[in-house]
Amino acid sequence: MIGRLNHVAIVVPDIAAASATYRRTLGAGVSEPCPLPAHGVTVVFVELPNTKIELLEPLGPTSPVARFLQRNPAGGMHHLCYEVDDIIAARDKLRAEGAKVLGDGEPRLGAHDKPVLFLHPKDFCGTLIELEQA
DSSP: OEEEEEEEEEEOSOHHHHHHHHHHHHOOEEOOOEEETTTTEEEEEEEOSSOEEEEEEESSTTSTTHHHHHHSTTOEEEEEEEEESOHHHHHHHHHHTTOOBOTTSOOEEOTTSSEEEEEOGGGTTTOEEEEEEO
């Protein structure tokens, strides 16, 4: 059901500083910051040959990642994103297997303007999982 790893998401307290670190220290290509008010974050993508790193900075105290940053002030890994061919079929199969889909269970448009869903970490070895329709 799952396809390739689309990205690894890392929450950071300062997206400009984190972007500069990836550019300067690792020589990575980093996209321009993109605010996503519907998701409460600003994102940049670090391009790698086989996947991406998504850096997330909260857009204020009500951001879904603000609490994560309060618990982890230096930031840290937040979630893994896997591609699926059909997000509705994947959601229905996962629910049938007992996995909890977060929110209302309806896909929302993610940072790539593609439908996404999140799966509860308790069902996946303590890791928040994002599914994105390829």
